[in-house]
Amino acid sequence: MAKVLMKGNEAIGAAAIEAGCKYFFGYPITPQSELPEFMARELPKAGGVFLQAESEIAAINMVYGAAGSGARVMTSSSSPGISLKQEGISYIAGAELPCLIVNIMRGGPGLGSIQPSQTDYFQATRGGGNGDYRLVVLAPSNVQELVDLIIEGFDIADQYRNPVMILGDGMIGQMMEPVEFKKPKTRELPPKDWATNGTKGERKPNIINSLYLSPEELEAHNIRLQAKYQKIRENEVKVESYNIEDADVVIAAYGTTSRIAKTAIAQLEKEGYKVGLIRPISLWPYPYDEFNKISDKCKGILTVEMNSGQMVDDVKIAVNGRFPVYFHGRLGGMVPTPNEIIEKVKKIYGGEI
Numbered sequence: 548m549a550k551v552l553m554k555g556n557e558a559i560g561a562a563a564i565e566a567g568c569k570y571f572f573g574y575p576i577t578p579q580s581e582l583p584e585f586m587a588r589e590l591p592k593a594g595g596v597f598l599q600a601e602s603e604i605a606a607i608n609m610v611y612g613a614a615g616s617g618a619r620v621m622t623s624s625s626s627p628g629i630s631l632k633q634e635g636i637s638y639i640a641g642a643e644l645p646c647l648i649v650n651i652m653r654g655g656p657g658l659g660s661i662q663p664s665q666t667d668y669f670q671a672t673r674g675g676g677n678g679d680y681r682l683v684v685l686a687p688s689n690v691q692e693l694v695d696l697i698i699e700g701f702d703i704a705d706q707y708r709n710p711v712m713i714l715g716d717g718m719i720g721q722m723m724e725p726v727e728f729k730k731p732k733t734r735e736l737p738p739k740d741w742a743t744n745g746t747k748g749e750r751k752p753n754i755i756n757s758l759y760l761s762p763e764e765l766e767a768h769n770i771r772l773q774a775k776y777q778k779i780r781e782n783e784v785k786v787e788s789y790n791i792e793d794a795d796v797v798i799a800a801y802g803t804t805s806r807i808a809k810t811a812i813a814q815l816e817k818e819g820y821k822v823g824l825i826r827p828i829s830l831w832p833y834p835y836d837e838f839n840k841i842s843d844k845c846k847g848i849l850t851v852e853m854n855s856g857q858m859v860d861d862v863k864i865a866v867n868g869r870f871p872v873y874f875h876g877r878l879g880g881m882v883p884t885p886n887e888i889i890e891k892v893k894k895i896y897g898g899e900i
Contacts, residue, residue: 550725555690555715558726559649560585562697563621565728568647569595570620572609574602576628577661578717579651583623603628607635614644615755617742619701623649625717626667627658630675636710637676641757643741643772645704647697648682648712651720654880662880663717665802668857671714672831679769681776683711683783684830686801690724692828699731706734707779708741714830716853718803718882779832786834787826791841794823796892797870799862800851801827804883808851811888822892830858838865847871847895851883873900 553561559582563571571586583599590597600606606622613620624632629650639646652667654660671684683703687693693715700711743753759765787805789812791797800808805826812822823841827834838848847870850859856874863872875891877883894900 550727552723552725553690554581554721554723555693556581556651556720557585558690558694559623559697559713560589562694562728563647563701564589564593564595566619566698566701568619568621568701570610570613570618571595571597571622572600572606572613572620573622573624574600574606574628576625578653578663578720579623579625579649581720582649582651603631604635607632607639610646611635611639611642611644614639614646615642615743617739617744619645619705621647621649623651625651625653626655626664629667629670633670633675634677636682637674637678637680638757639710640676640680640682641678642755643708644710644755645701645708646710647700647704648710650712650714652714652716654878660880661717663803663853663882664880665716665804665853666857667714668830668852668854671712672833672861680772681709681779681831683707683709683779683832684714685711685785686714686828686830687719688802688805688826690719690722691726693719694726694728695731696828698728702731702734702736703783705736705739707775709775709779714802716803717880783829784832784834784836785828786837787824787828788837788840789824790821791823791825791837793821793842795821795844795846796849796895797823797825797841797845798849798851798888798892799825799827799858801830801858804851804853807883807885808888811885811892814885815889815892820892820896827858833861833865835861835865838862841866841870843869845870847873849873849875849888849891849895851888852876853882854878
């Protein structure tokens, strides 16, 4: 298939339709409003239903209902809108329903700004709703990878009966890049014999619920959920790494920030510095084991983010004290520059920090 030049937000919608999404429930918020606009126009042409809900809270509960019927369904929003969805996301995870949730992050806290940011890492990877639940969280760095992860994300959701979140930012939502729509790797997806899609007189009614009044029942349910999450940890880690076995400094960055880091690394290499990169693609499950491949001669890990250092905790867990962990970030919708990263790496090299 030929490549097509698309804006990130519109590419998300096209990829979702390609993956068989039949329902979209959402509410407009910058910087992802082009996505519901695209779905309003294109999803009905593919036999699906677009509905702009009266609020983000209504939208996520509509997702709950559609996912319960076994249909492929998605919603999208940006940071404060995702916050409003958290109760519903916890319900969906508790009821073990597959769906896709897109967060095109903006600056915060509160209403913040409409500029790109990565301030929702804690919310996405630690859970913004109540209870012991996990989302699969995938962080693309370019529009092609965004398309690929949307398509694969629906399969992951169906395979594990679990919500999947695509965590991007305003840059990836607004940038235009050439993309092609490729089939994901083949997965053996289980039948949706749990769905509430009508008994047709052939079985007992299915019941979808996240309420367990008996503590013994709820504990058993949670133990089963934790076993599922362990399988996800074993099978769904995604990471890109570069030159980490021979690097004197390793940069850890994800999403669009990793592209800025790559530009810095290319310049540093021209100047004779040995700098590697670890780019987590799955933020949960996190690629902790990849950090074990770093050479013992490494002087330190530099975590680069568009926030106050939310991934730093995971990097520290991963290195387990082997190396010092440093941080460089910009806040409020400001974007790190290659020169800022280069300066910080050189300070680590020189022992200045």
